[in-house]
Amino acid sequence: MAAAQPQPVSHQNARIDVVVVGAGFAGLYLLYKLRGLGLAVKVFEQGGDVGGTWYWNRYPGARCDVESMQYSFSFDDKLQQEWDWSERYAPQPEILRYAGHVADRYDLRKDIQFNTTVKSAVFDERANRWTVTTSDGQATIAQHVVLATGCLSNARTPEFRGMKDFKGKVYHTGNWPHEPVDFTGLRVGVIGTGSSAIQSIPLIAEQASQLTVFQRTANFSVPARNAPLTDDERKSFRDNYPEIRRQAREDFKNGIVQPIPDRGALDDPEHERREKYHARWTSGGLTFMGVYNNLVLDQRSNDTAADFIRERISEIVSDPETARLLQPIDHPVGSKRICVDTDYYATFNRPHVTLVDIKAHPIEQILPYALRTGGKDYEVDALVLATGFDAMTGSVAKIDIRGRGGQTLNDKWSEGPRTYLGLMSAGFPNLFIVTGPGSPSVLSNMIVSIEQHVDWITDCVAYMRDRGAEVIEATRSAEDKWVAHVNEVAAGTLYPQANSWYMGANIPGKPQIFMPYIGGVGVYRQICNDIAAKDYEGFAMT
Numbered sequence: 001m002a003a004a005q006p007q008p009v010s011h012q013n014a015r016i017d018v019v020v021v022g023a024g025f026a027g028l029y030l031l032y033k034l035r036g037l038g039l040a041v042k043v044f045e046q047g048g049d050v051g052g053t054w055y056w057n058r059y060p061g062a063r064c065d066v067e068s069m070q071y072s073f074s075f076d077d078k079l080q081q082e083w084d085w086s087e088r089y090a091p092q093p094e095i096l097r098y099a100g101h102v103a104d105r106y107d108l109r110k111d112i113q114f115n116t117t118v119k120s121a122v123f124d125e126r127a128n129r130w131t132v133t134t135s136d137g138q139a140t141i142a143q144h145v146v147l148a149t150g151c152l153s154n155a156r157t158p159e160f161r162g163m164k165d166f167k168g169k170v171y172h173t174g175n176w177p178h179e180p181v182d183f184t185g186l187r188v189g190v191i192g193t194g195s196s197a198i199q200s201i202p203l204i205a206e207q208a209s210q211l212t213v214f215q216r217t218a219n220f221s222v223p224a225r226n227a228p229l230t231d232d233e234r235k236s237f238r239d240n241y242p243e244i245r246r247q248a249r250e251d252f253k254n255g256i257v258q259p260i261p262d263r264g265a266l267d268d269p270e271h272e273r274r275e276k277y278h279a280r281w282t283s284g285g286l287t288f289m290g291v292y293n294n295l296v297l298d299q300r301s302n303d304t305a306a307d308f309i310r311e312r313i314s315e316i317v318s319d320p321e322t323a324r325l326l327q328p329i330d331h332p333v334g335s336k337r338i339c340v341d342t343d344y345y346a347t348f349n350r351p352h353v354t355l356v357d358i359k360a361h362p363i364e365q366i367l368p369y370a371l372r373t374g375g376k377d378y379e380v381d382a383l384v385l386a387t388g389f390d391a392m393t394g395s396v397a398k399i400d401i402r403g404r405g406g407q408t409l410n411d412k413w414s415e416g417p418r419t420y421l422g423l424m425s426a427g428f429p430n431l432f433i434v435t436g437p438g439s440p441s442v443l444s445n446m447i448v449s450i451e452q453h454v455d456w457i458t459d460c461v462a463y464m465r466d467r468g469a470e471v472i473e474a475t476r477s478a479e480d481k482w483v484a485h486v487n488e489v490a491a492g493t494l495y496p497q498a499n500s501w502y503m504g505a506n507i508p509g510k511p512q513i514f515m516p517y518i519g520g521v522g523v524y525r526q527i528c529n530d531i532a533a534k535d536y537e538g539f540a541m542t
């Protein structure tokens with residue numbers, strides 16, 4: 001990927017301690033915590049307000065798939081006691097309101113500069129300072145830079161022949177307009193069948209006169225069973241929050257509290273196994289994968305869960321050919337993030353909804369009002385690109401980051417990202433990454449992971465200050481060992497079998513490396529804590 005050109009500098013900001021890039025949940029909590037140390041912090045955010053993911057992804061049906069009582073900050077008990085989530089999975093506008101509430105509650109906005117993109121960050125080895133250049137031509141000198149740029153924040157728009165000739169409106173789910181989009185009476189084409197498509201398709205189908213869904217890869221989806229939260233449900237969480245949050249941090253690999261499986265799938269006779277799958281299918285949600293403890297480890301066990309979902313699809317979808325196409329067959333269930341839906345499969349029973357297989361017949365060309373595939377033209381007035389993100393590294397790669405000896409991070413990561421703990425990369429001193437590659441990140445309830453990273457980074461900065469240290473940097477040997485460990489843990493699972501965005505497989509030319517750390521948030525937290533307790537073992541501090 002070409003590095004961004006350094007921007008001309010028009011003026012220089014006051015010297016500050018920490019620049020934070022991004023004002024999603026990670027950036028907000030960083031600002032709160034670092035400010036608590038009495039540091040001067042400046043946050044740059046390219047969007048017009050706080051919220052990150054929830055600022056950009058305004059497509060119909062956008063909502064979290066981790067239950068809101070768990071997908072929320074835990075750092076302030078008053079906040080979690082006072083905020084009322086309306087539904088089991090909050091819709092995007094509510095999560096965005098929550099981010100805004102957090103910003104107001106802790107008076108964070110005054111240190112956030114919106115509509116400003118960080119273009120470059122260059123480390124001055126003599127001064128041990130970063131110079132951060134932004135789209136408004138400012139240069140800001142800071143001791144530390146924290147990349148809170150998000151794992152799913154760089155929307156990917158594939159190139160289709162003839163795209164510029166298309167005369168209708170084109171929308172990307174990851175960069176949706178702020179005003180509501182009305183598809184009433186329109187022929188709509190949706191390209192992609194990942195999580196955003198699966199959430200939005202049932203709602204777009206309510207309005208469109210005709211909906212054509214172009215699918216390359218079928219994904220596994222389980223019913224959300226979304227519903228309003230009752231006062232009793234909220235109270236039960238609130239009364240037990242200290243223990244629930246502890247369990248999320250320590251006991252569950254993915255940071256989501258759920259019943260603990262005590263056996264593998266093949267340890268139960270078939271009828272019991274089916275009953276258990278049915279029970280989870282009926283209660284709904286991501287915890288479907290937690291029925292057994294070996295579903296992402298053992299292929300035969302995984303097959304039992306995958307077969308169960310495939311059966312449900314053929315039961316729900318009336319047309320056998322459509323049902324067949326919707327059944328994923330090319331990856332183990334859970335090796336790509338499982339999707340959570342409301343009426344996704346049933347939507348294909350509606351007479352005006354059609355599924356087109358673009359794996360068998362890739363999109364050949366986009367015409368002014370149609371998509372051509374398999375020699376056939378599908379007429380559309382509007383196109384929705386649900387084509388995902390350049391995940392985990394995409395937003396980092398857009399910044400021209402230069403560390404020791406002028407080396408760019410893009411150069412260093414040309415064969416795939418290399419980090420120590422996902423938190424730092426050797427050769428780039430005082431540059432921290434939140435939920436970076438090499439950490440549990442996208443395999444987890446991300447607010448759990450964000451809070452852990454931010455706490456660790458803040459403690460580290462405080463430690464340095466207390467000891468008069470200027471610079472912290474991951475050592476190459478610690479990084480090499482960590483990268484080997486991340487790969488080794490991934491290799492012991494079924495995850496690398498999928499051509500997923502965890503592997504960078506959705507981006508042409510991107511090196512295919514399994515990016516997140518599968519060891520689980522509890523194990524990972526312990527490793528990070530132990531390293532800090534050993535005076536930041538594996539880091540050089542001067």
Ligand code: FAD
Binds near residue numbers: 054117450
């Ligand atoms: P983001 O929210 O992505 O924020 C990063 C911010 O950095 C963005 O606002 C971006 O504009 C800004 N930025 C990036 N580069 C620059 C730059 N160069 N200069 C200035 N600003 C920059 N996770 C879950 O755990 N559970 C869920 O249910 C869930 N649902 C999701 C649903 C959708 C549709 C998507 C896309 C993601 C979902 N996620 C979910 C993942 C979600 O991204 C995280 O939960 C979380 O919101 C990430 O917060 P963040 O602050 O790390 O990053």
